[in-house]
Amino acid sequence: MEESNHQKHTVQPNKQQLLNRLKRIEGQVRGVHNMVEDDRYCVDILNQIAAIQSAVNKVSLALVEDHTHHCVANAIKNGEGEESIEELMEVMKRMVK
Amino acid sequence: MEESNHQKHTVQPNKQQLLNRLKRIEGQVRGVHNMVEDDRYCVDILNQIAAIQSAVNKVSLALVEDHTHHCVANAIKNGEGEESIEELMEVMKRMVK
Amino acid sequence: MEESNHQKHTVQPNKQQLLNRLKRIEGQVRGVHNMVEDDRYCVDILNQIAAIQSAVNKVSLALVEDHTHHCVANAIKNGEGEESIEELMEVMKRMVK
Amino acid sequence: MEESNHQKHTVQPNKQQLLNRLKRIEGQVRGVHNMVEDDRYCVDILNQIAAIQSAVNKVSLALVEDHTHHCVANAIKNGEGEESIEELMEVMKRMVK
Numbered sequence: 001m002e003e004s005n006h007q008k009h010t011v012q013p014n015k016q017q018l019l020n021r022l023k024r025i026e027g028q029v030r031g032v033h034n035m036v037e038d039d040r041y042c043v044d045i046l047n048q049i050a051a052i053q054s055a056v057n058k059v060s061l062a063l064v065e066d067h068t069h070h071c072v073a074n075a076i077k078n079g080e081g082e083e084s085i086e087e088l089m090e091v092m093k094r095m096v097k
Numbered sequence: 098m099e100e101s102n103h104q105k106h107t108v109q110p111n112k113q114q115l116l117n118r119l120k121r122i123e124g125q126v127r128g129v130h131n132m133v134e135d136d137r138y139c140v141d142i143l144n145q146i147a148a149i150q151s152a153v154n155k156v157s158l159a160l161v162e163d164h165t166h167h168c169v170a171n172a173i174k175n176g177e178g179e180e181s182i183e184e185l186m187e188v189m190k191r192m193v194k
Numbered sequence: 195m196e197e198s199n200h201q202k203h204t205v206q207p208n209k210q211q212l213l214n215r216l217k218r219i220e221g222q223v224r225g226v227h228n229m230v231e232d233d234r235y236c237v238d239i240l241n242q243i244a245a246i247q248s249a250v251n252k253v254s255l256a257l258v259e260d261h262t263h264h265c266v267a268n269a270i271k272n273g274e275g276e277e278s279i280e281e282l283m284e285v286m287k288r289m290v291k
Numbered sequence: 292m293e294e295s296n297h298q299k300h301t302v303q304p305n306k307q308q309l310l311n312r313l314k315r316i317e318g319q320v321r322g323v324h325n326m327v328e329d330d331r332y333c334v335d336i337l338n339q340i341a342a343i344q345s346a347v348n349k350v351s352l353a354l355v356e357d358h359t360h361h362c363v364a365n366a367i368k369n370g371e372g373e374e375s376i377e378e379l380m381e382v383m384k385r386m387v388k
Contacts, residue, residue, distance in 0.1 A: 008138035008141075009136045009137065010136055010137070010138050010139050011136045012136070012139070015133060015136075018133050019130060019134065022130040022133065023130065026123055026130065029123045029126060030123055032119055033116060033119040033120065033123065036109060036116055036119065037116065039108045039109070039112075040106065041105035041106060042109070042160055042161075042163065042164035042168060043164065043184055044105075045160060046157060046160055046161065046164070046188050046191075047188075047191075049153060049156060050157075050188075050192065053150065053153055053154070056146060056150055056153065059146060060143060060146045060147075063142060064139075064143065066139065067139035067143070071138075071139060087140055091144075091147075094143075094147040095147065
C-alpha cells in the first residue's frame with residue numbers, strides 16, 4: 001500500500017474483481033434507465049433498484065474489508081492507528097445511517 | 098396509468114426527472130470505476146459509493162411515492178387494494194432490510 | 195379504526211401480538227444492560243444488539259402493514275388519500291434512512 | 292481490556308454512559324408498549340419506534356468504535372489482527388444489512 005506525497009494511493013488487492021462488479025452495476029443502472037423509458041411497471045423497476053443497492057453494498061463492504069486489513073492494520077502497526085480508526089468509523093457511520 | 102394485458106405498464110409522472118437522475122448515477126458509478134483503476138485511496142472511493150447509495154435510495158423513494166399515489170391508490174379505489182398493498186409491503190421490506 | 199376528536203386512535207388488529215413482541219424486546223434490552231454490567235465481550239454484546247434491531251424492525255414493518263391496510267386504505271376510499279399517503283411516505287423515509 | 296480463559300471480557304471505557312443509554316432505551320420500549328395498549332395512532336407509535344432504532348444504532352456504533360480502538364487495535368499490535376478484523380467485518384455486515 002504505497003502512499004504518495006500529495007494524495008494517498010492504494011492498489012486494491014482485488015482490483016480486477018472490483019472493476020468487474022462496478023461494470024456490472026453500471027449496466028444494471030442503464031437497465032433501469034431503459035425500464036423507465038419503456039414505462040415498465042413501478043414494482044418491476046423497484047425490484048431492479050433493490051438488486052443495484054445490494055450489489056453496491058457488497059462492493060462497499062469488500063472495500064472496507066480490504067481497507068481494514070491493509071491500510072488500517074498498517075497504520076496501527078506504525079503507531080498511527082487513532083486517526084485511521086476514526087476515519088474507518090466515519091465510513092461505517094455513513095454505511096449504517 | 099395504463100395497464101396492458103400481458104404486462105403492467107406505468108408511465109411515471111416524473112419520468113424525465115427519473116431518467117436524468119439515473120443517468121447521473123450511471124456517471125457516478127463510472128467515476129468510482131475510474132477511481133479504482135487509478136488506485137485512489139479506499140476512503141475516497143468509499144465516500145463516492147456512499148453518495149451513489151444515497152442517490153439510488155432517493156430514486157427508490159421517489160418511485161415508491163409515485164407508485165403509492167397512483168397504482169396503489171387506484172387499486173384500492175377499484176376494490177383491489179389487498180394485493181396492491183401486499184406488493185407495496187414486499188417492496189418496503191426489501192428497502193428496509 | 196375509530197378516530198376520536200382531539201387525537202386519532204387506532205385499535206391495532208394484532209394488538210396482543212404486538213404487546214408480546216414489545217415485552218420481549220424490553221427484556222432483550224435489559225439483557226444487554228446486564229451484559230455491559232458484567233463486562234461481557236463487545237462482539238457478544240453487539241450480536242445481541244443486532245437481534246434487538248431486527249426485532250424492532252419487524253414490529254415497525256408489522257405496524258406499517260396494518261396501518262396501510264386499514265388507515266391508509268380507508269382514507270383513500272374516503273377521498274382523503276393524499277395526506278395519508280404523504281404521512282406513510284414520511285414514515286418510510288425514516289425507516290429507509 | 293483483560294481476557295479471561297473461558298470467555299473474553301471487556302470493561303467498556305464508557306461503561307456508565309452505555310448503561311444509562313440502555314436504561315433510556317428500555318424506558319422508550321415500555322413507552323411504545325403503553326402507546327399500543329392505549330390504541331394510540333399508528334404513525335405516532337411508528338415515530339417513537341424510529342427514535343428507538345436511532346438510539347439503538349448509536350449504542351451499537353459507540354460499542355464498535357470502542358471495540359476497534361481497543362480490542363481490534365491490541366490484537367493487531369499482538370500479531371493477531373486477521374481474526375479480530377474478520378470478527379469486526381461480521382459485525383459490520385449485520386449492521387449494514
